[in-house]
Amino acid sequence: MNTPLTDDTKAVILLCGVLGKERAPKPLSQTEYNGLARWLNSKKMRPEDLLHAGNAHLAATSTGIEDGRLQDLLGRGVQLGFAVEEWQRNGIWVISRSDRDYPERYKRRLKTQSPPLIFGVGDRTGLHGGGLAIVGSRRVDAEGASFAREAARLTVQHGMPVVSGGARGVDESAMTAALDAGGTAIGVLADNLLKKSLDRHGRHAIAEGRLLLLSPYHPNAHFTVGAAMGRNKLIYAMADYGLVVSAEHKKGGTWAGAMEELKCYVLRNSRDIVP
Template sequence: MTLSTAAQATLLLTSYFSKPVKGAPKPLTPIEWGRFAQWLHEKNHAPGDLLNHTAPWVLGKWSDEKIPRDRLEALLQRGSSMALALEKWQRSGLWIVTRSDPSYPKRLKKRLKHAAPPVLYGCGNAGLLNAGGLAVVGSRKSDNEDLTYAQRLGAKATQAGIGVVSGGARGIDEAAMQGAIQEGGPVIGILSEGLLKAATSKQWRQGLMSGGLVLVSPYYPEASFNTGNAMGRNKYIYCLADAAVVVHSGSSGGTKAGAEESLKKSWVPLWVKPTHDTEAGNQALVNAGGAWCEERIERLDIGSLLAPARTQLFQETLDQPDSVLLQESGLGTEPSESEPDKTVIYDGLSTVADTMANEAQQKSETEESNVAPSAEEPEAGWHEESATKLATVPYPDLFGSGNASDQKAQDVTQSAAPEQVITETADSKEPERPMTESITESRETNFEPEQIDFYQLFLRKLQRLAQTPKAVDDIITETGLHKTQVNTWLKQAVEEGRVKKLNRPARYQVITE
């Protein structure tokens, strides 16, 4: 296991390498690490500076009553313990990702900011950490009806191309994850204890070997059950997902507390399964802001559970200035954390404004228009205007042309009142107007996120892209969308008779009227 000096310093300051010993210095909590990393960044230092000859000089400038200097120095002297622990964990197939690594989950940084765990231990397919999907949670003590519902929900989500996120505990968590694993995943399990044991257990072997499962934990990999860790783990389940379903909640306990925290902080839309258990806390969660979902699993529309999350994220990113994105991208001084993350990752969804602006620019270049751009038009490049005047919103060019991996982020400069963009449905009978005219007209009214129909934008792109049969991977590359979202929309388009599916190999082609 090869770690950068920044990762080594982060581990030494924030992690346990054996069971806690009375009197030994306690590693920094996520909040404490965030404060210390902020200070390092402001002083133009990197975590790696703490492991070379400049360490005494760097720490000599640090002064904090809650994080005394001698505590930091003692934590940094644990190099031998760290080496032995890393060797042991590596033999069991564990890996480590720190907040300074580019593979660190972007959703955690965005939603938890400074409270995001500085280190994640994991096993399995690390590429799934940013997959997102549907969180399925519930009590450890649930009846067979709820366990069956959770298992079928996990399987149905996977069949729809949507990932499953859960906590790996016995009961609802395990049932949902196993249902998804049987269908091939992707599955993200966030454990509060025993990651080292789970990495070699028969329970998760199929998912780990197939590459459809990743197990992660922010806690010591050999930790035994701890109520505090179990409660603290809940927020990571919600923050790694895009929507959540509570299958069964007790009137008190971790499931209810975690769901209430998510509702309070508006992390993801919360859905609650109806129950006949009069002692359950499901009704209380709906009263607190959750919403009932379909009780009959065969009638449940998985895609509809994620739709509110798309609208919510769209509104959040519309109003978010560049400076906020910088803060949310992490506080380490490695390049992946010190620089703002210039793409907002969410199942590959872009805004209609970005889409229409890109299409307008392409059309203008093709026709060699001589019309000078208005001062109100979006301007290419990145801006550092005051957040009180402008909201600079970076987006990936997800519906533009070209290879998605080579796309550069563009920004749409919005005024204080978000602007409305008028979209055109596929069956509209009105003649198509120049895109630039649509953009100009859209600036005259206020924007309502509920009017956005990303599926229709996808179909419009598909009309140009799939005149001849195209494989799913080609469509993903051209649109820049997440695989789960492409599969969901392709399935819907086939059912509506807009697209036909060809087999051997699987390809898709639009049906021309």
Template sequence: MTALEKISDESLAILLMTSDLLYRKTKDKDQKPFTHSEWNKFASLLRNSPYSTPATLYDKNEEHLMRDLLLSRSMANKVCSLMKYAGSMAIEIEKLMGMGIWIATRGDKNFPQRVKQLLKEQSPPFFYGTGDGELLRSSAVGFVGSRDADPSSIEFTKRIVRKVVEEGASIVSGGAKGIDLTSQNEALAYGGRVVSFVHSELEMLLRKKEVRKAIVDGKLTILSAVHPSARFTGFNAMGRNKYIYTHSKGTVVVSSNIKGGTWEGANENLKNSWVPIIVRTSENVPEGNRKLLEMNAYNQLVIPFSNESNQSIVELLKKTPSESNNKGKQIKKEDLDLFYLVWPTIKAHIKQGYSSSELCELFNVLPDQLDLWMQRGNKIKPTYNDSPFEQTTLF
């Protein structure tokens, strides 16, 4: 079976426009793909056009695109130039498949759905991956921390990972030296399952015997948003942090300084209210751990966790309000009022067709008060169901 037979027309079209598989080799400007932001703009335009999906672009010329999508001639030319390399792209995909690497675009089954659900347009157009895609559909707990973690952090990580594995959840890591690899290796040694989002050198990882064995055993799935042979860059390392958080049901911050990837990743997560973070506490934790707890004392997504605690992380996350229940309405000092208690009930009655006057009578409030609550409620962004689902949109 060839790559063209294994990949859908839609996914191949997306790769033609977003992947650097060809351009990386040729440096031919006709094969230079869209940037992430360019693709998001074009995809939005396409979704709202008569074309609907990227697969409709194969038989279109510049005049079609200029007329139907109102593209400039240069942009129409770029799209047409990229689309004509389907055969060459298929050959490159075939080579990757020979190494055990598959590619999943945003609508494919092996694209991590929680990442897409939470990041939306921030999610990459595709991931390179290796391993069993079924691992991506299991509940997981993330682990992040310093590369130069101290013995106390290492021992804490191993102990908590073993408990998470015993309770049937997968581990999410970034595959980097320190806490990431400690959590990954401990989970695999203990018979657990791991999803690892790496920032570079996927091809090189596959040369390691222990990595290949874990993949063959169905215990390890590795994903990368950059080319499998890409070398380390700080930008890519920082970029993959959000995949660790959003793929997890919650992420354990084992050790963080006040600078660096762990610190930036944790704050990015809290800024976007993606998932709860469990922050390790003890007398000797790094300054970043203490700062996270101090800065977010009124944030329900920040959970202190004692270094000596034997509490179940899995059960703790089940009892913690999910990101979808907190999105846009974290309780801070200035927001400690009744709005957050009454708004869900008001919203439910609005959906049932109650009028403003009926709501005032039902809740025994003045119209002005109801209007204020309605104004605040209308500013809250829509939330998304947290249950697993099969994504049907292709891009």
């Protein structure tokens, strides 16, 4: 059964979401939305209040966002209806920072960097997170992949979920091993949430409540390096601990994400272990 969207989330999707193939008007960036959210908070208002006449004009005047752009974004009700129908038909739900279900971990750890919207497939109770984040290179060698799988098996044996990014290589090895061992996995994706949620192995685990897939991006979004870098912090913030497997020293998104988010990490490659 699909959970109805809150009016707050409808407003945030209209403001920040990509709806259909049209790219105009341009959705608000996270920086723009954060400024708008601060203004709403100062006025003791919520995103849904922008759906009422007059409030959007006042918000535009006060935040520097072009009035016509804001009105056009909020006027995409028909496009929103079609998009929500497609998402729900495929088992995709969406929540905003204003919703009670929104991960408290993100608000607490990321603050204004927490994404305005999260799209997901699977049991929302998994949004409390925890467990071990296992991430690493897409071009992992056999030894590194084996290490990631064993770490995932040990994690679920201790009753903790495995959190990863769903990419090929280390991420995929760890998540598959966790599910094969009867455990739980949380995948924070940078692209193609809809496509990846339809994977046969994944659908079975989703139905059993053992796999939760999340993304701050549109369910049909294609891969970009920027999106992958942006979601790295979401992986680490969802977990209690982090393990980085087979990453190049001081190179690539895996290393950069770990340096940005983890206070204590371990990097394992084919030659040594670097603390």
